[in-house]
Amino acid sequence: MIKFGLLLVTVILVFVESEDMRDYNKDDYKLLCDLIGAAVKKWGEVRESGGPLRDALKRTLFGKESENNDLSKLNFPEDYTKKVDGDLKNSRKHWCGGCTEVGQKHHPGESALHDLVCLCAPGQYGWPISGDDEKKLCGKNQSNWILTGGEMKGWYTVFLGEKDQEREQMSETWETIIKDCVRGGDGNDLQTALQAITEKTRKVGVQYLGKHGSGYSCGGTAGDGVCVRYPPECVRNTWWKELEDAIMKYKEESEKEDTEQKKSESSEKGQKLKASKGEHKAQRQSSHSPQPASRVSFSPQTEGDTPQEAEKLISNITGKHREDSSLLTMPQRFLWAVLLI
Template identity: 35%
Template sequence: MKFWTVVMVFVGVVGAENSDTSGKNDHNKDEHSRLCAVLKVAVNKWGEVHTREPTDPLRKALGRTIFGDEKGGDLGSLKGELPGGYKDVGGRRGTLCGQPREEDGYTTVHQPRWPGHSAPHDMVCLCTVGPGGWPLNVSENTLCGGDKETLRAGSGKGWGTVGIPSHHVEGKEQIQATWTNVTSECLQGGKEKGEELKDALNKFINTLVAKPSHAHPSRRQLGEGNPGEFYACTGSKTYGVCVMYYPNDKDTKTWWKDLQTAIKEDEEIQKQREEEEKRKQQEKVNDKDQPRAERLSATPTTTNQTEASKQDNLTDKLRRLNITSGTPISMPSSWLLRAVFLF
């Protein structure tokens, strides 16, 4: 009898793990808002920089932020269809949302995406319901602004983590619902010019909460959850519906850290270009003024003193001519009278 009592208590505890008896709550509201804001501004900015050289730092960082690839991609396809990498991720939420990427490790085979892979991927981790439909077990609750019906949690199913991989693991329908109803909306960009990319990114980064562990002292979390030393963001009530970042890990490429660096580099590049443009404009102005300055320098300047000097020289010449020739320059008046009588 005592044995059955213990079993019933144990089952009750496990069942309560993914249930919520609290009042209405909008889970991950602020985190979703900040992440969505960055993604919208990034999409707008991509429209400006996607024609730049492939080596441009901001273009590469935005490519990773939006597409998970520094080369970029087709924005129209990304908006309309769930990427193929999510077709076989059931049961591995903890790996895709809570574990660092291991370049040469075992998890690489099962880790087509990782926390920090791209902003849309992080949105899937942040806003897809977990096992048992957590945290939308209570009908009034919302997750990232979406209710039970919107996020397909009505059946009590969700995306989580299991110890042994299985082809029958739940979560595909819920991931699709998140992509269609939450992620795609943020990929539309802003209809009007809003805040700058740098400001939106800083607000997002300030939302992250430090969750250091012995192995990863720099890790930071987006969303609700209480991580352990080795497990995080599995979708359960304990570990949370969240994203765990490892920004300082060598093999884990984190989009927001790369974007932060690229924005600084782009500011410096644009500053240099502006200075170069100013220099060229000044050279054009100088070139226009140069011929005029040369003409002015070639034309002698006439002054009162110069005119007086010319007059003095002329008088002196006439005086000398009069002396040398012995003939007065001015005709005598008698000569003028004879000339009149002749006519």
């Protein structure tokens, strides 16, 4: 029973490794691609504004030195295809694995798109997908780079002289992989996508994206790996470090604006409530104020007074006294005499 269990575990481990080799760099490709999609979406929101987040997103998508900020014009950089014999500092080994060479045009961590080229461009003779169309690199098989029966040279740095021997299939990498990620903004949360990457790249020492072995330089050969290498001197100046800091500042500013907005709305609501209470109080006071009582006038009769009016007045007086159950203290004749004086 124990032997059977060990055999089963061994078979499972071999199967997992085999699947990983048949879809090379699949997981890290997805991390970068998801991040690029989220960055594209956020770029559409902040492109016309200023501030650290816009600058960090521009670097993530276009590179720090690029003058372009239009995704529709995001074309394959020309200097990626210019192989110069003897140009040791501008080889795949340095562009994808180091930051120390003076005059180096590109470096790992320069932009998310640059790192994706390092992660997904086939290496020496198409390694690791050469000779087998069933194998995949970053989710794509060999037919995405060459026609059936064609020769795949790849992009790699030779060991002797440390210069690039070939720079083929780089433009195909840009068209088939990079642009798919740029077009594929599917609403991923930018901070969540970034955190998934920094969890892998913030460890102590040299960090990698892509399949690698100990001491791999990411030069594109089977012995150096198709990967991105981030030594400590590169980590300090990476697109993800700048983007991480910018997102934190953006969140702090947004929370501050929300707090001020809530205070303003609360103050405005309080003023309206106070004014409304004042109106109700004034209305209540008006409805309960005493009305002037009607009085019987004993003023002398004017020329306009008529006997009918006088008689009506006397009737009102006597009637009011009787309703109150009080005695009439003077005769009605006497009242007539008073009114007619």
